[in-house]
Amino acid sequence: MRESGRGTGTVRRSALRLRPVYPAGWWFDALLLIGLAGITLALANGHLYGLDQSVREWSDTHRPDVAYWIARVFNYLGQGGWLLTPLAAILGIATGLRSRSIRPLLVVAAAFVATYVTIGPFKIWTDRAAPSSKLPPEESVKIFNNHLPVGEYSMSYPSGHVANAIIWYGVISLLLVALLRTLGRPHPPAGLALAIRIAPPAIVFCTTTYLSFHWITDSVAGLLLGLFVDRILTRVPWDDIPLPRLPGHVDRPGVFTSTS
Template identity: 35%
Template sequence: MLAAGFVALTAALVWWPPILDVDRAVRDWADAHRPHWLHTILVGFDLLGQRGIALPLVLVVAAVLSIRWRTPRPLALAVVAGAVNSVLIEVLKQWTSRGAPHHGSIAMFSGDPAVEYPSGHVSNGLVYYAVLAFLVAWPPVARAVLRWLPGVLVFVGTTYLGWHWLTDSVGGYLLGLLQVLLLTRLRWPHRETG
């Protein structure tokens, strides 16, 4: 259903113009209601989904656990999740060729050099922190917060800052959630609890 939702959203962006009006309205509202102090907080939210920050964190934690547990499986999980997420998002961004809210074309397949759909930051905010939540031996509530909160914060931050259209963030969330659900269905080793 998540894959079908992503395909439906992409089709709507091509063939149903009213959805572009929603993107413009959200961008314009956010531009008119963004005090400086909030801008700084939202940049912090967006950084949670920065691959250059999140992926090294996940790889270091996974490497430490691989050494501690004497198995390459935690590191393999992190590498596979990072590779799949990066390739999937980059291929789709290049293929859809959609600009950003403040520069480039709102239209899909425009040939725009800016490649914003789907949002990689939002997908990263789900996938990388879900891997961390899978590996760490924290209480269930803390792991649930780690798994779900960063994706939501990145979604809000990148959309509110006008760095992605609303639908870019929705697309990134759908793909990130799909990857998280697939990862949890694989037979990876569960975290060692002691």
């Protein structure tokens, strides 16, 4: 139950309870981080390069024009800057207006910060060229390659397309379900949220590797990092976060947990 804090201008609520994730428990998050660290360490020691080069060679020799353009179009599903972030922002604004609450915008802001402080710095730190580089494959495949020439793209690891897709489609599914509730659809079509969370990221994973935009280990690392961040965001009890009492009661809860 809500209680007004005296003299503080804030709203006190009962102890925050994390929202459920599947699989439950932090053990799975630990496995994701261990997997990410393991792949990074293996690459740093020169392992998995053969796998990366084999997948790249197969993709480059099995890419007819029709398949290329189909993959290129579907790969846009992973564009964070001009597609996923604006789409999530639009859904956040629409859900906020319908529910008369600022809380949906907090979800978008948190996802933006989470992607900004994880994916970008990881790419800068690892210094890896893309498989489409003009450098010899045995040189471009290396991670922590501080000897890349000036102007060479060196932010391939992990795949931002894959990580962004997992994180942002998780946010989009959460906001879309909440928006449908405000439109009188308390029970969205079965599997809708799950399909949004799984299908686009899976497509992006396949296309970004097939097009040689990323090495296969880039995509796997992006998958692990994206799932970890997504699980953190999914756990946040957005309706229970204490907020200052705002004009118009736009701090109201119940956006993600009720039909009102």
